[in-house]
Amino acid sequence: MSTIQRTYKTELDLNDKQLTACRQHAGAARWAYNWGLARKQEVYRATGKSPSAIDLHRELNALKRTDVPWMYAVSKCAPQEALRNLDTAFAHFFRRAQLPKQGKLCGKVGYPRRKSKKRGLGGFRLTGAIVVFPDAIQLPRLGRLRLKERSYLPTGGVKVPSATVTEQAGHWYVSVLVEQEHVVPENTGPVVGVDLGLKRLATLSDGHVEENPRHLKRRLKKIKRLQRAVSRKVKGSQNRKKAARRLGTQYRNVANQRANTVHQFTSRLAKTKSVVVIEDLNVAGMLKNHHLAQAISDVGWGAFRRQLTYKAAWYGCRVIVADRWEPSSKTCSGCGWVDGDLTLADRTFRCENPARPDCGLVLDRDLNAAINLAKLADSSSDSLNACGEDGSGQRHVALVKPSSMKQEPNAV
Ligand SMILES: [Zn+2]
Numbered sequence: 352m353s354t355i356q357r358t359y360k361t362e363l364d365l366n367d368k369q370l371t372a373c374r375q376h377a378g379a380a381r382w383a384y385n386w387g388l389a390r391k392q393e394v395y396r397a398t399g400k401s402p403s404a405i406d407l408h409r410e411l412n413a414l415k416r417t418d419v420p421w422m423y424a425v426s427k428c429a430p431q432e433a434l435r436n437l438d439t440a441f442a443h444f445f446r447r448a449q450l451p452k453q454g455k456l457c458g459k460v461g462y463p464r465r466k467s468k469k470r471g472l473g474g475f476r477l478t479g480a481i482v483v484f485p486d487a488i489q490l491p492r493l494g495r496l497r498l499k500e501r502s503y504l505p506t507g508g509v510k511v512p513s514a515t516v517t518e519q520a521g522h523w524y525v526s527v528l529v530e531q532e533h534v535v536p537e538n539t540g541p542v543v544g545v546d547l548g549l550k551r552l553a554t555l556s557d558g559h560v561e562e563n564p565r566h567l568k569r570r571l572k573k574i575k576r577l578q579r580a581v582s583r584k585v586k587g588s589q590n591r592k593k594a595a596r597r598l599g600t601q602y603r604n605v606a607n608q609r610a611n612t613v614h615q616f617t618s619r620l621a622k623t624k625s626v627v628v629i630e631d632l633n634v635a636g637m638l639k640n641h642h643l644a645q646a647i648s649d650v651g652w653g654a655f656r657r658q659l660t661y662k663a664a665w666y667g668c669r670v671i672v673a674d675r676w677e678p679s680s681k682t683c684s685g686c687g688w689v690d691g692d693l694t695l696a697d698r699t700f701r702c703e704n705p706a707r708p709d710c711g712l713v714l715d716r717d718l719n720a721a722i723n724l725a726k727l728a729d730s731s732s733d734s735l736n737a738c739g740e741d742g743s744g745q746r747h748v749a750l751v752k753p754s755s756m757k758q759e760p761n762a763v
Pocket residue numbers: 683684685686687688702703704707710711712
């Protein structure tokens with residue numbers, strides 16, 4: 352028995368008064384974030400030190416009396432939690448800033464940006480007395496808010512440390528963090544290697560192929576048309592706002608469908624497999640490649656790995672992340688020969704090992720890669736002590752490269 356934290360997100364059904372209050376809270380959070388960002392830069396320039404969220408909150412409280420009295424109308428949590436988010440944003444920035452030095456390319460370093468109302472109203476997080484009912488949620492200051500879906504949020508005997516309210520394309524959602532008692536079940540499923548792809552979502556080492564629904568591509572035409580409609584309208588006009596909202600709705604639908612697909616797939620893997628071996632794909636780095644970017648973000652690889660990791664912990668599944676340089680797609684899963692000439696266009700792996708003419712393996716490229724990944728599960732058990740665990744239920748395996756292998760990523 353252990354306590355786990357998980358979040359449930361569901362849509363709110365707000366009346367006009369509540370809508371205004373939510374907008375106000377989101378506005379206060381956005382204001383505090385932007386103000387905090389400016390203050391951090393100012394103080395850093397002057398003293399070389401950056402004030403913490405606690406320092407800033409104290410300063411903001413003093414400011415409320417004189418400069419921003421309207422902030423008394425919202426829960427003090429909204430600006431406070433926004434300042435915490437700002438601290439987190441800086442922590443991520445400093446962590447990512449170290450990565451290029453370690454030779455890990457990771458796309459943009461991501462200095463925290465101002466939050467603009469143009470990119471959506473955003474949201475706010477509340478802590479304190481939060482009560483969940485089957486058809487409503489009670490939040491500090493906002494009172495009892497109706498939910499669109501009944502009985503989705505857990506009600507009996509759960510602790511709710513925080514709730515986050517966000518706006519997306521005119522719809523309001525609440526994301527509830529819940530602490531639950533959880534028993535990790537015994538997982539006796541098989542070991543499986545998962546090769547993530549673009550044409551297919553994934554190929555499993557047991558031969559199962561998970562097709563890619565390509566939600567975005569199907570809707571791309573419509574989205575492009577709506578994007579043109581937005582840019583044709585006069586800036587700041589009501590018509591432009593309306594067109595932007597229609598575009599936002601399309602994006603939201605795509606995002607929801609995509610999230611659903613990835614959620615179903617990761618749940619199934621975590622529940623039915625005891626060990627899942629995946630590749631450590633440099634997703635952020637690959638997104639820089641313009642041609643691949645759209646296809647990749649459509650598949651949602653980053654989300655895949657994140658979900659698989661936390662769900663694995665719930666269902667007693669082990670996730671092994673193979674080193675990025677491991678040539679899983681270039682190695683023969685039959686005899687271990689490495690085909691240095693294999694290109695992206697080669698969809699079939701053909702073993703031409705001169706030392707082992709008896710092997711002659713001919714296999715779908717992705718399936719061959721998945722089988723190689725599954726094999727890492729065995730070899731990893733020896734090296735586990737050396738590599739250890741990073742506490743997130745994930746284990747990283749770094750294997751020695753075969754000497755014939757060129758120093759190039761085998762990703763994609
Ligand atoms: Zn072979």
